[in-house]
Amino acid sequence: DTGVSQDPRHKITKRGQNVTFRCDPISEHNRLYWYRQTLGQGPEFLTYFQNEAQLEKSRLLSDRFSAERPKGSFSTLEIQRTEQGDSAMYLCASSRDLNTGELFFGEGSRLTVL
Amino acid sequence: AQTVTQSQPEMSVQEAETVTLSCTYDTSESDYYLFWYKQPPSRQMILVIRQEAYKQQNATENRFSVNFQKAAKSFSLKISDSQLGDAAMYFCAYRRGRNKLVFGAGTILRVKS
Numbered sequence: 001d002t003g004v005s006q007d008p009r010h011k012i013t014k015r016g017q018n019v020t021f022r023c024d025p026i027s028e029h030n031r032l033y034w035y036r037q038t039l040g041q042g043p044e045f046l047t048y049f050q051n052e053a054q055l056e057k058s059r060l061l062s063d064r065f066s067a068e069r070p071k072g073s074f075s076t077l078e079i080q081r082t083e084q085g086d087s088a089m090y091l092c093a094s095s096r097d098l099n100t101g102e103l104f105f106g107e108g109s110r111l112t113v114l
Numbered sequence: 115a116q117t118v119t120q121s122q123p124e125m126s127v128q129e130a131e132t133v134t135l136s137c138t139y140d141t142s143e144s145d146y147y148l149f150w151y152k153q154p155p156s157r158q159m160i161l162v163i164r165q166e167a168y169k170q171q172n173a174t175e176n177r178f179s180v181n182f183q184k185a186a187k188s189f190s191l192k193i194s195d196s197q198l199g200d201a202a203m204y205f206c207a208y209r210r211g212r213n214k215l216v217f218g219a220g221t222i223l224r225v226k227s
Contacts, residue, residue, distance in 0.1 A: 004158075033214060042118075042205050042217035043159075056214065091159070093215075102149075103215055105159040 004106035006092050012112045013082055020078045021109040025094030032075050033103060034067055035091040036060065043091055049075060050097060082113045116141045118208050120218035127196045128226050134181075135191045135221050137206030144168075146210045148182065150191045153220075154202040162204070165189065193223075201225045 005024045013019050025032050030051050035043035046065070047057045051072035061067075064082075069075040079086055089110050093103040117140045127133035139148070150162040165173045165182050172180050177197075181190045193200055206218040 035217075040220070042120075042219045043215075045214045045216070048214055093159075102161050102164065105151075107158045 004092055004094050004104050006090075006106040006109045008109060009107065010110045010112070012114065014114050015082060015084060017082055018078065018080045019082060019111060020076055021090050021092075021111075023075045023077070023092030023094075023106060025074070025092070026104055028096070029094035029104070030072065030097050031095045032069055033093040033095075034075070034077050035093065037089040037091055037108070038087075046077075046090075079111070082111075084113045087111055087113045116143075116208050116210070116216050118206050118216055118218035120206055120221050122221045123219075124222045124224065126224045126226060127193070127200075129198060130195055132192060132194045133196055133223065135193075135204050135206075135223065137189045137191070137218060139187050139189065139206070139208050141187070141208065141210070143210050146208060148180075148189045149207040149209065149215065150178070150180070150189075151205045151207060151217075152200075152202045153205065159205070163191065196225050198225050198227060 007022045033048040034046040037043045045058050046061050047067050049069040052069050064080045067077045089108040091108045093105045095103045119138045146167045148165045151159045152162045153159040163173050163175045163178050177194045179192045203220045205220045207215045209215045
């Protein structure tokens with residue numbers, strides 16, 4: 001296993017369109033996290049899953065955002081009716097369910113909304 | 115809510131010299147974990163070093179070490195013998211239990227040859 005993979009790496013879309021990002025975590029990791037990172041800033045937490053259960057959502061996750069993790073494997077993050085303010089890097093990370101569990105990050109999906 | 119503050123937006127160091135990146139955090143918890151992550155340009159974030167709050171001994175990983183001052187809520191990263199490959203954005207992060215990581219705004223480290 002080569003780590004956390006994210007697809008697509010870069011998405012350019014027009015305002016108002018829907019986009020979906022996919023994250024494949026490390027196979028034995030049951031925790032999966034989504035973060036958003038804007039240029040020059042630290043990652044901001046969006047949501048996380050333990051297996052298929054979504055345990056926490058940030059208030060940053062407006063009703064235009066939805067995340068799923070069916071069967072506790074890969075996860076998708078969908079943004080509906082995109083706005084220019086949604087332009088950012090969307091990072092996925094996974095970890096074991098341990099207190100000391102290190103988060104392993106993917107390379108991110110960069111969204112540009114025109 | 116927990117917050118993590120990195121007061122140095124950018125730092126520079128000469129190759130082979132030592133640099134220290136600062137981080138302070140705010141929490142009312144006594145048991146938590148602190149991390150430094152490195153994000154090279156256009157590459158994924160990787161863990162540099164981790165510190166458990168209940169451990170008094172400062173963590174070290176090869177050329178990387180931390181100065182953990184629990185009472186002062188300070189967690190600085192020292193990089194010794196800096197190398198060109200150390201150039202990156204460095205993030206300090208806090209985690210309590212199995213919960214999410216909370217990141218600081220980051221410090222850009224530039225290494226001069």
